[in-house]
Amino acid sequence: MKKDFKYVGKSTPRQDAFEKVTGQAKFTDDYYFPGMLHAVMVRTKSSHAKILNVDYTRLLASAENIIVCDHNDIIGSKKVGPIKKDQPIFCYDKIVTPGDVVCMLVGGDIQELLQSRELVDIDLEELPVLTEPLKALDIDSPIIHSENGNNLINHYPLRKGNVEKGFSESDHIIEQHYSTQLIEHAYLEPEAVIAIPLEGKKGIKILGSIQNPHTTRKVVASVLGLPLTKVRAVQAEIGGSFGGKDDTMNILAARAAVAALKTGKPVKIKFGREESIVESYKRHPYNLHYKVGFTKDGLLKAMKIDITADGGAYSSMSPFVTWRTVVQATGPYQVENVCTDVKAVYTNNPYTGAMRGFGSPQPIFAQESLMDEIADILGKSPLEIRELNGFKAGSITASGQKLVDHDINLITVLNEAAIKSEFDKKWQLHRKNKKIKNFQIEENNNFLLSHNEFVEPNETIQKGIGLAVSYRGCSLGAEGIDAAAAYMSVQQDGSVYLISGLAENGQGLKTTFSIIAAEVLGISPDHIQYLEQDTGIVPDSGPTVASRSTLMGGGAVKNAAEILKSRLKEIVLNFWNVKNTEEIIFTENEILLRGDETKRVSFQEICSLAYSKGVNLAVIGWYKGPNVHWDEETGQGSAYFTYVYGCQVAEVSVNVATGEVYIDKITAVHDAGKVINKLGALGQVYGGVTQGAGYALWEEISSFDGKIKEDNFDQYLIPTSRDIGEIEPHFIEGEDIYGAWGAKSLGEPTLELTAAAISNAIKNATGKRFFNLPINLEEVLLNRKLKPTDLKRGSTN
Amino acid sequence: MKSDIELNINGTAKKIFVEQSKRLLDVLRENFLLTGTKEGCSIGECGACTVVLDGEAVNSCLILIGQCGGSEIITIEGLEKDGKLHELQKQFIDKGAIQCGFCTPGMAMSAYALLLKNNNPGIEEIKEAIEGNLCRCTGYKPIIDAVHSAVKELNDS
Numbered sequence: 001m002k003k004d005f006k007y008v009g010k011s012t013p014r015q016d017a018f019e020k021v022t023g024q025a026k027f028t029d030d031y032y033f034p035g036m037l038h039a040v041m042v043r044t045k046s047s048h049a050k051i052l053n054v055d056y057t058r059l060l061a062s063a064e065n066i067i068v069c070d071h072n073d074i075i076g077s078k079k080v081g082p083i084k085k086d087q088p089i090f091c092y093d094k095i096v097t098p099g100d101v102v103c104m105l106v107g108g109d110i111q112e113l114l115q116s117r118e119l120v121d122i123d124l125e126e127l128p129v130l131t132e133p134l135k136a137l138d139i140d141s142p143i144i145h146s147e148n149g150n151n152l153i154n155h156y157p158l159r160k161g162n163v164e165k166g167f168s169e170s171d172h173i174i175e176q177h178y179s180t181q182l183i184e185h186a187y188l189e190p191e192a193v194i195a196i197p198l199e200g201k202k203g204i205k206i207l208g209s210i211q212n213p214h215t216t217r218k219v220v221a222s223v224l225g226l227p228l229t230k231v232r233a234v235q236a237e238i239g240g241s242f243g244g245k246d247d248t249m250n251i252l253a254a255r256a257a258v259a260a261l262k263t264g265k266p267v268k269i270k271f272g273r274e275e276s277i278v279e280s281y282k283r284h285p286y287n288l289h290y291k292v293g294f295t296k297d298g299l300l301k302a303m304k305i306d307i308t309a310d311g312g313a314y315s316s317m318s319p320f321v322t323w324r325t326v327v328q329a330t331g332p333y334q335v336e337n338v339c340t341d342v343k344a345v346y347t348n349n350p351y352t353g354a355m356r357g358f359g360s361p362q363p364i365f366a367q368e369s370l371m372d373e374i375a376d377i378l379g380k381s382p383l384e385i386r387e388l389n390g391f392k393a394g395s396i397t398a399s400g401q402k403l404v405d406h407d408i409n410l411i412t413v414l415n416e417a418a419i420k421s422e423f424d425k426k427w428q429l430h431r432k433n434k435k436i437k438n439f440q441i442e443e444n445n446n447f448l449l450s451h452n453e454f455v456e457p458n459e460t461i462q463k464g465i466g467l468a469v470s471y472r473g474c475s476l477g478a479e480g481i482d483a484a485a486a487y488m489s490v491q492q493d494g495s496v497y498l499i500s501g502l503a504e505n506g507q508g509l510k511t512t513f514s515i516i517a518a519e520v521l522g523i524s525p526d527h528i529q530y531l532e533q534d535t536g537i538v539p540d541s542g543p544t545v546a547s548r549s550t551l552m553g554g555g556a557v558k559n560a561a562e563i564l565k566s567r568l569k570e571i572v573l574n575f576w577n578v579k580n581t582e583e584i585i586f587t588e589n590e591i592l593l594r595g596d597e598t599k600r601v602s603f604q605e606i607c608s609l610a611y612s613k614g615v616n617l618a619v620i621g622w623y624k625g626p627n628v629h630w631d632e633e634t635g636q637g638s639a640y641f642t643y644v645y646g647c648q649v650a651e652v653s654v655n656v657a658t659g660e661v662y663i664d665k666i667t668a669v670h671d672a673g674k675v676i677n678k679l680g681a682l683g684q685v686y687g688g689v690t691q692g693a694g695y696a697l698w699e700e701i702s703s704f705d706g707k708i709k710e711d712n713f714d715q716y717l718i719p720t721s722r723d724i725g726e727i728e729p730h731f732i733e734g735e736d737i738y739g740a741w742g743a744k745s746l747g748e749p750t751l752e753l754t755a756a757a758i759s760n761a762i763k764n765a766t767g768k769r770f771f772n773l774p775i776n777l778e779e780v781l782l783n784r785k786l787k788p789t790d791l792k793r794g795s796t797n
Numbered sequence: 798m799k800s801d802i803e804l805n806i807n808g809t810a811k812k813i814f815v816e817q818s819k820r821l822l823d824v825l826r827e828n829f830l831l832t833g834t835k836e837g838c839s840i841g842e843c844g845a846c847t848v849v850l851d852g853e854a855v856n857s858c859l860i861l862i863g864q865c866g867g868s869e870i871i872t873i874e875g876l877e878k879d880g881k882l883h884e885l886q887k888q889f890i891d892k893g894a895i896q897c898g899f900c901t902p903g904m905a906m907s908a909y910a911l912l913l914k915n916n917n918p919g920i921e922e923i924k925e926a927i928e929g930n931l932c933r934c935t936g937y938k939p940i941i942d943a944v945h946s947a948v949k950e951l952n953d954s
Binding site for chain 2: 025186679689720722
């Protein structure tokens with residue numbers, strides 16, 4: 001039955017937009033508390049060293065107003081981490097990466113604190129530095145964390161069928177190597193947090209730019225050695241996160257909390273951009289090796305995949321990030337025989353963790369490049385090869401999961417994107433029309449100098465079109481406990497308080513959840529007041545990650561609203577003295593009885609009546625995903641309980657004289673399930689695609705000896721308003737039984753496949769395939785990266 | 798060196814005694830508690846601290862207060878007039894030009910400065926006016942739409 005929605009699926013402006021557009025919205029650094037102190041970090045210039053001694057004599061002699069906090073001030077856990085507890089709040093035995101902090105100076109005058117950092121004498125014994133992830137497991141490589149025994153963070157095998165048999169049954173076998181780069185989240189607001197001691201130092205309040213307040217609470221409580229209830233984490237407005245304000249913020253909150261309890265005063269930590277880029281975690285660089293066997297008709301027979309992810313100095317989310325990789329490494333294709341090994345390793349590089357996409361953009365770049373290569377070899381179109389192998393209802397994934405219970409819309413999104421973008425026609429045309437033949441560059445040669453003639457002006461711009469598809473497991477999958485809560489309280493005048501355990505990170509969750517609650521109760525979304533995120537008032541609902549908010553939190557909000565609705569229905573039944581609850585309709589702030597026009601009462605009146613009768617109109621809604629399971633030995637299991645599907649088509653202009661790629665248009669077709677807020681959903685696509693374009697073409701943190709070179713926006717280039725052309729989103733709303741009316745995931749799917757589509761478009765434009773992101777000017781022109789000069793990376797290596 | 802500086806902020810004459818080398822950004826945030834102006838990079842690359850100084854959009858992290866004597870400054874807090882949102886603000890809300898909101902004040906001020914000089918800018922001029930304002934959430938499209946719609950509304954009325 002098709003439900004007629006009043007608010008769901010329409011465009012609703014954000015609840016917090018007024019405050020944000022008038023400058024009234026308060027971000028962490030906009031708060032000031034009386035007596036508040038500041039804290040600055042003391043770091044070394046080392047990437048890997050043993051700490052022999054830390055001497056504060058000179059500091060204490062000259063700066064009596066400054067208080068030092070280091071590991072000696074920590075009563076509880078000195079090291080933290082979401083999975084392995086390997087990251088110190090303050091380093092005490094070793095430095096393992098340049099972002100590491102040895103101690104923190106606390107005082108009232110920031111300038112004095114900054115200048116006093118050099119008065120801390122840190123005696124180090126330098127150790128050999130490991131920066132190459134592919135050498136991390138070599139026997140003679142330095143060990144980053146000796147308690148770990150080696151540099152392996154985790155290894156996930158996946159075994160399905162028999163790859164050797166699959167290769168022997170193949171007509172063609174190709175092998176390719178791909179690499180992806182280290183990138184920064186680049187949320188516009190750098191990290192900031194304030195810790196406020198509660199009365200009598202009995203607890204602590206954390207106010208900050210925090211992605212996951214409940215995680216922050218857990219980390220701070222463990223560091224302070226306090227029960228969870230003694231730590232209250234409250235979210236200020238958060239200026240972007242994209243997965244990035246988790247571990248780093250938890251650690252900063254813990255540092256601020258230690259200082260606040262030591263001084264008895266509120267303590268603020270605020271990072272500048274350089275500090276943010278140096279200490280915060282990033283997206284994992286991957287090395288991906290794919291061997292694929294297929295028949296002459298294009299049917300995939302076997303895939304052998306070896307992936308190494310650079311986890312950097314700390315394990316952080318590496319085990320979860322790479323788990324998603326092992327599940328999705330073959331892409332949305334049915335392959336009989338699969339042998340995948342995904343490893344994450346320690347190095348002295350900046351550490352890597354969660355970032356929008358979470359272990360999927362890297363394999364998608366590889367697998368979608370490969371699918372186009374296979375098509376090329378067989379003379380097929382990119383559409384044909386994907387239609388042949390792509391998931392359909394009942395397909396079996398690499399982990400042996402049969403896809404059922406939802407619309408398996410891969411081919412639908414593919415075809416929709418192809419039609420909307422006129423893919424086939426353009427793809428054939430650009431391929432045929434290539435004016436520059438043999439756009440191949442001799443090794444280490446400048447394109448222009450390697451030819452005797454200059455490029456004709458009318459041949460400078462080459463146009464191309466390319467596509468990529470992806471599927472994505474929704475929410476946490478078998479990597480974590482998957483449940484969420486929502487608290488709703490209806491007031492006597494019919495206005496409603498709402499809050500869920502998941503957090504607003506700028507994505508528009510408050511508005512989305514208010515729409516869901518409003519739809520159920522038949523009241524206008526602006527009658528719903530979304531409360532500030534506070535661990536003291538709502539249950540832990542797991543982290544706000546994995547594009548799970550709308551699915552899990554939305555499910556919980558719907559549940560809470562439905563409980564309230566059933567209680568109000570009881571009141572209405574008695575009020576009208578009728579029996580059948582089916583006939584009672586909540587709509588437009590009124591309650592009606594179907595078929596009896598005399599029965600009409602305002603929502604407010606019924607709420608007032610319920611209040612006067614002592615009916616409980618405050619509830620906790622709950623949503624728990626169905627059970628999923630995973631066998632760590634074989635990599636087999638039902639990894640996620642449902643999936644979403646997307647296809648993006650990129651149209652590019654490549655300037656073959658300069659190597660510049662301009663994105664003319666991206667057509668993005670996504671099945672995110674039911675769309676709750678059209679305006680918010682469109683925003684996710686525009687933003688995700690733009691981030692994906694940055695990943696494809698420009699963004700790279702090139703660290704040398706672990707030290708970051710691009711530490712501000714003058715060198716770390718994210719897309720500006722003039723960098724990409726049109727983005728055209730389309731939604732296919734597949735039916736699903738989970739969440740709120742089958743609303744699933746969109747945030748990450750919008751970003752994960754953009755780079756692959758762009759790469760395929762560049763191939764169509766130039767005839768050249770690129771294997772290493774980003775495909776920046778020098779990669780297009782010279783087939784290699786110019787930065788860093790001392791490390792070789794790029795298509796010619 | 799501290800000295801008296803007279804300037805006009807959001808239509809009101811102000812006088813402060815302040816270190817001349819203090820950044821305009823810090824004076825706005827700390828001395829006048831106008832925290833709508835944000836700091837994102839401190840080197841004039843991100844545009845989060847954009848204010849309008851004598852009719853020009855400037856990065857207030859690159860301007861010292863000593864340069865501002867006698868100047869007129871408009872910040873995000875000055876766009877709303879008599880409790881009514883500026884058309885730009887209305888369109889930012891309606892077109893979904895805001896996600897996390899951290900770039901929003903600077904973005905709105907760059908757009909406002911554009912409209913001071915050009916009452917009928919096209920899409921390319923809008924893109925150019927905000928190219929110094931980084932946004933990581935929205936992909937710019939809804940922002941460009943919002944400014945474009947505001948231009949239309951202002952010219953129609």
